[in-house]
Amino acid sequence: MMEFMGYGRADGSVGTRNYVGVLSAVVCVNEVVENIVRQVQGTARFTHHQGCCQTPLDIHIVNDTLINLGKNPNLYSVLLVSLGCESTDLSGVIEAIAATGKRVEHIVVQEVGGSARTTAQGILLAQDMVREASLEQRKSFPISKLVLGMKCGSSDTTSGLVPNPAIGVASDFVVAAGGTSVLGEVTEFIGAEHILAKHAANEEVAQGIFKLVERMEQRAMAVGEDIRGGQPTGGNIKGGLTTIEEKSLGAIAKAGSAPIQAVYEYGQRPDKPGLVVMDSPGREPEILTGLAAAGCNVIVFATGRGAPQGFPFVPVLKITGSRTAAEKMIDHIDMNLSAVIDGGDTIPDAGQRVLEELVRVASGAMTKAELSGYVNSMDIFMRGPVI
Template identity: 50%
Template sequence: MNKIPVFNGYVRQDGKVGVRNYVAILPAVVCVNEVVEAIVANTVMTQGIIHHQGCCQTPPDLERTTDCLIKIGENPNVGAVLIVSLGCEGVDTDRLEAAIRATGKPVERINVQELGGTSAAIKVGLDKAQSLIMQIANIQRTKVDMSHFVIGIKCGASDTTSGIAANPVIGYVADKVIDMGGTVMFGETTEFIGAEHILQRRAKNETVAKDITRIVTEMENRVKAIGVDMRRGQPTPGNIKGGLSTIEEKSLGAIVKSGTKPIEGVIGYTETPRGKGLWIKDSPGREIELLSGMAVGGAQIILFSTGRGAPQGFPVVPVIKICGNPLTYENMKNDMDINAGLITLGTRSIEEVGEETFAKLLRVADGETSKGEAIKYSKSMDFYMLGPVI
């Protein structure tokens, strides 16, 4: 009888389970990023959420930024949170603090203006960060089953090998995680265009099918509203050099990473899945906003396929890179975790590399570092905004 996999995670007071145990240093606004970076540079177990929002935005985007920061603080890989406020930002810092505190996690907040400026805020911030680190440092890992697992999936710097090797591997793993009771999110709405009818066939019901059409239409209309089309932006120049000629062709390869399971629903950028199984997150294709959206959605780990070589990670969520191009893998082997290029060469099957990737997923969940984590390539992030800076 096959043994059912488990992983060793950090069980939080709200019942979520993390695979890392970080103190997240959250800037309420772009203006205090340097304070956050100084605190992170002088502490262990901390990760800065260096974004560029929080002021001079429309009210819906200020609300969205607040929601994103709350959800990052709620992510199970975060054990405690230090909020760094300037004092005049548009983000609702009271709501931010109250929502994260409601999870049972330790939370502290500093205000740069009230403390007398940058140097004073860094000193106080270091003391508060140290206190938070000490409060969570002794939390032990506990064995839990796969029903607690939430993964995000992504493809970037794609070429022709992405759709035939790396993305099918992620689809294999996504199906396996769901069969074991876990949750999978995929997004990149831009890369559904021309293939949305295929996703609709897997929709759980007619409402979900209509939601898939809706988000694709909204994404197309955003581009049309400024009087241009998507070419050069999607597919990117790198995609085209890698052999992808149209957004439809790119989409056909991109959706393969979602596997074969029914789509339970469509969630907004700031939302988390409303149950187990496979969920679409309405989100753009660019790495920094997509990775952030997966962390906002509660992902513990992100599987990221690439053909030309995309090395980005994320501050509080390990990112595992699966490379479908054997030449890229050899050229960038210190960034790539899994060589799916062996499928392209015909020496390994999708199932074999899928099992290798699943085993890596469990090891990373248990504490093994991804290659990006090992070299601290983990700062690329920002939030997906709807309106202009004003």
């Protein structure tokens, strides 16, 4: 059985990284979070634009997302930074993260006395927390401890032909070994949801997939728009994709052939292994956050034209089937699978290599996004307006 070298956590999960997470409770403290992380190696920030002046539904999503981000096994401990007047349920967030056995510290700008003092206090706390984290050592774990997030972006005609099916092969390997794979991007099920639903383990799961698509379409119609005005994107069209259905047929290839065991809300942690579906949009800042909140300890990202985004504390492996993207976006692409199109490789072999590279990354090999530091532009998916 394949194994990777990871960090065992008290709740039984396994990290592929070992950061101290510095999390923003509200948009108003993003600068403080950034200043702390800039000064302390071994920390990873999570900033966003939410946490105040939103509907109760969205505040609930913020609370749950922060909790589940804090629970992600790639974080050894968590420093939560708040302003003092946000709507976020700070005590609930702290209590839920601490229940996993992690150290959780909290600093409040309005109580400490401004951003400068809070930054200084946060730096000292973060330094102490990183010292503790640095004592952790990697150990061997089976790939059943992998929670694989799957994403495609800046797609073109090669995406559905090569990297997405190769991801599906790698996902099937992970699932067969007892691991978990999380498929999101509900906007990219549209027009192919009936095909994806055939993968469902039972009728309840199949209906859950249809309901996610219907809800996503209704979100666009609620503001008087057709979702086809934004999907496929301008970049997709330049890359040769003509319709949302065509894009979806390629996107769902990431699911491989395993049965879909469950359907979850945005950022919800799966409570069973296997292939699962998570509600989420296709845009990188929101879906990558949702996958990290779902507990993914590694993410694989197919791109046709070259999407640069990674995530602050979950490694994101970028693969392409486009030789042009691999050459032009060399500082962002980790794997070039264009040999499949050229005729010198096969999808099964490419999928096996994707799995092997995922194991290397899970064991500590850095991705291009980590090397370049292109990991910080994240956000939380909202359903309602700013009020």
